[in-house]
Amino acid sequence: MSSPSGRRAALITGGSRGxxxxxxxxxxxxxxRVAITYNSSSAAADDVVKSITAAGGHALALCADSADPDQLRAAAEETSRAYGKIHILVNNAGIGEAAPFDEMSLEHFDRTMAVNVRGPFVAAQAVLPHMPENGRIINIGSVFADRTPFGGMSAYxxxxxxxxxxxxxLAxxxxxxxxxxxNIQPGPISTDLTSSSDTHTHDVMTAATALRRFGTPEEIAGLVAYxxxxxxxxxxxxxxxxxxxYTT
Incomplete structure (x- = not known):
């Protein structure tokens, strides 16, 4: 999986936080060498790039809404122009706003599917012409696909x-x-989004895990690296x- 320069490259969607x-x-x-996409949090994406480059790495941030196929394709092309081959694709971008089923709009459902399913499909197609043999595609799913403890999550x-x-x-x-x-399915993970959840929900999620704690983003990142x-x-x-x- 080595590139001519000995350095691999990765495109990571939704790489600005968490x-x-x-x-x-x-x-x-x-x-x-990494390229990250972001949709609205340009300052957070810039911070990630600055942190990586300050540590001696190579990174760039690309604005791309994962619900927009053209923007995803453009991100893949720009990554290839910057790095040549794309050895790793991580489909991390996702949305998961809850809504009662009988009140859920079709627009809500469609956008969730567009970001969480169509986005990875389009990104994989866009990266494939630039991916050498023995490349890696890693999707970030959710353990909610296996166990759904709350209502309002039907689209997600x-x-x-x-x-x-x-x-x-695809495999x-x-x-x-x-x-x-x-496909990696994280359980409860400590991020800026989960930290804003109410105390009761946090306690219920914690109690539902065998380890009695939330995981960290770094623990998921370690599995991706493997x-x-x-x-x-x-x-x-x-x-x-x-x-x-959580699912035991």
């Missing part, structure tokens, strides 16, 4: 279950090229729950 920022930081620390859960299915199908389609496709490496070359089509025992 899990995406941790993934970008970890891969950069491992010597990977549907999208993440579909992403697991897309992962298996079959791309296996002959040595490209692996895997799946992106040579030691994981025989793992494909897999969905791996990183949930602290």
């Amino acid at each position: 899990i995406g920022a941790a993934i970008a930081t970890r891969l950069a620390a491992d010597g990977v 859960v549907t999208s993440k279950a579909a992403l697991a299915g897309l992962t298996r199908a 079959r389609d791309l296996g002959a090229r040595g490209i692996t496709v895997n 799946l992106a490496g040579e030691e994981a070359a025989y793992i494909t089509g897999a969905t791996i729950n990183a949930d602290g025992g």
Whole structure:
């Protein structure tokens, strides 16, 4: 999986904060040149790039709404222009706003599916012409695809279950090229979004894990780094729950 310069490159969607920022930081620390997309948080994306470059890594931030196929394709092209081959694609961008089923608008459902399912599909297609053999595609799903403890999550859960299915199908389609496709399903993770949740919800989620704690973005990033490496070359089509025992 080495590039001519000995450096691999990765495109990470939704890399400006939380899990995406941790993934970008970890891969950069491992010597990977990274491009991250963001939709609205340009300042946060710039901070991630500055942190990576200050540590001696290579990074760039690209504005791209994952619901917009043209913007995703443009991000892939710009990443290729900057780095040449794209060895790793991490489909991390996602949305998950809750709404009661009987009040959920079709627009809400469609945008959730557009970002969480169509986005990874389009990104994989866009990156593929630039991805060498033995490339890596890593999707970030959700353990809610397997266990749904709250109401109001029908669009989100549907999208993440579909992403697991897309992962298996792409693994079959791309296996002959040595490209692996895997899906990580995080459980409760401490991010700026979860920290704003009410205390009761946080306590219920914590109690539902076997480890009695939320995970960290860095723990998810470590699993991504493993799946992106040579030691994981025989793992494909897999969905791996990183949930602290939430589904046990």
